[in-house]
Amino acid sequence: MDIRINNKIEAVRRAIVQYQNVEYIDLYKKIDNKKLQQIFATLHFEFTKLFDLMNERLPSDEHGNHYWADPSRELSLMIEETLSLHRALKSSELAFEIDNYYLEIILKCRSFLSKSGGSTIAPKMDKIDLYYEIPIFRMSDNIELSSNPxxxxxxxxxxxxxxxxxxxxxxxxxxxxxxxxxxxxxxxxxxxxxxxxxxxxxxxxxxxxxxxxxxxxxxxxxxxxxxYMDKTLEKYILENNTKLTLSQRKNIGNQILKGFNYIHSKKLLHRDISPKNILVKEYEDLVVVKVSDFGLVKAPNSSMTSIDSDIKGYFNDPVLVTEGFSNYDIAHEVYALTRILYFVLTGKTNTNNITNISYKNFIESGLHPEKNKRYKTIRELANKFQKLH
CATH class of the missing domain: 3.30.200.20 (Phosphorylase Kinase; domain 1)
Structure with a gap:
């Protein structure tokens, strides 16, 4: 771990060490870093205590009410140390989230707290819900799973x-x-x-x-x-390229074609075809291939279909640069799929100088510069793929 991250955690721990409290440590026992456990438990205790005091001082009208000097300074310290730690750890493996409700309260309090002489609580400040059994902080690299028991x-x-x-x-x-x-x-x-x-x-x-x-x-x-899938098509082919038989390669290609035939049957165009967006699951007796990453999918009559996406990737039809992504159609999908199938067959992405005549004819039809001379449907592409030898 970055020494600066460790140093920041230690700096925050020392800044609040005089307030150290473990009453809420059980809410954070799943966190691997012991210092963060301690820091979160202490901050949780302080926020609960200080917000409870603030609830007793809430204004009842249009005017603010006074929040005593000591709690004001203490709460200001806890807020600044919390936000400072959050910023410092944001892009690290120890990144954490602050509960949305509490983050809103913290930022609101920060706007009126004074570090000397007490503070005037903002008018119409609502009573704050106190978290006794709910963590205020959660690690960004954790997911909460509800299961029995x-x-x-x-x-x-x-x-x-x-x-x-x-x-x-x-x-x-x-x-x-x-x-x-x-x-x-x-x-x-x-x-x-x-x-x-x-x-x-x-x-x-x-x-x-x-x-x-x-x-x-x-x-x-x-x-x-x-x-979960084991790896991308790109990784699988590159790892196994020297030992895959033609039958195994065609089995992979046929699964890809079935996936895209189904996608097109739903009047959709994927628009982001690459060996990184096709995934592989390896079983003892079978390799299963699935299409993923539908972030650029083109759906009929959808106002959310992106028309200004960057044209990128070796597998995309280069004419899209001039034709525009909004004009993406089946011919462009066929182009990308033809390149994918050639990659599956050979492990290569460069379609120049193909010596296998069967492969060469297949590629030339799928990548033909005149779009109306390409395969018209996935079914037609699949029929030609079946005949390769």
Missing amino acids: STTLSKLRVIGTGSYAKVFQFTDPFYKKKFVLKRANKDLNKKELQRFKLEYEQMKLLNSPYIIEVFKYFEEKNEYIME
Whole structure:
């Protein structure tokens, strides 16, 4: 761990050490870092005590009421140390969240607290709910799981990051099974968050063994749970390229085609086809392939379909740069899928200088510069793929 992170934690611990209290330590016993356990328990005790005192002094009219000097200074210290620690740990493995309700109260109090001579409580300040059995702080890399017989926390491990979301892996202690959590980045704007949730909703509507299954969306953190897969298609092919038979490669390609045939049957276009967005699950006797990442999906009559996304990735049709992403159609999807299938067959992405005539004819039809000369449907693409040898 970064020495600066350790130093910051120790600095906060020392700043509040005279107030140290372990009454609420059980709420934070799942946290691995013992100093953070102690800090959170102490801050929790202080906020509960000081907000209880403030509730006794709440103004009853349009005018503020006086909050004594000592509690005012103490609460100001707790707020500043809390926010300072939150900022310092934000991008680290010890990042934590402050309960939304308490964060709102903390920021409101910060606006009127004085470090000397007491403070005037803001007019119309509502009575504050005190948390006796609810943690005020939660680690960002934990997910709360409700299972029988009790609610537990499971550790999250980052397995992917992107411009819109982070992807974590965790093990459900009740089911003894791995799952994936996809969490929207905090800097997304309102429209981007709507698209993030739309991705979940769209995937929830799909019901195919070749599409990643999603389970539950959590509004508070803008995150959702989905099934766990072992690796990306890219990683699987590169790891096994020297030992895969043509039959095994065609089995993988056929699953991909079935997934996209189903997607197109729902009048959808994926628009983000790459070997990183197709996932693989390895069983003892079978390899299962599923399509994921529906963040750029094009749905009919949807006002949320993105038309200004960047055209990026080797697998996308280069003509999209001039035609525009809003004009993406089946011909562009066929182009990307043809490249994907060639990658599955050979482990290569460069389609120049193909010596296998069967493969060369297949590729030239799927990537034809004149779109009307490409395969018209996934079914037609699949029929040609079956005949490769």
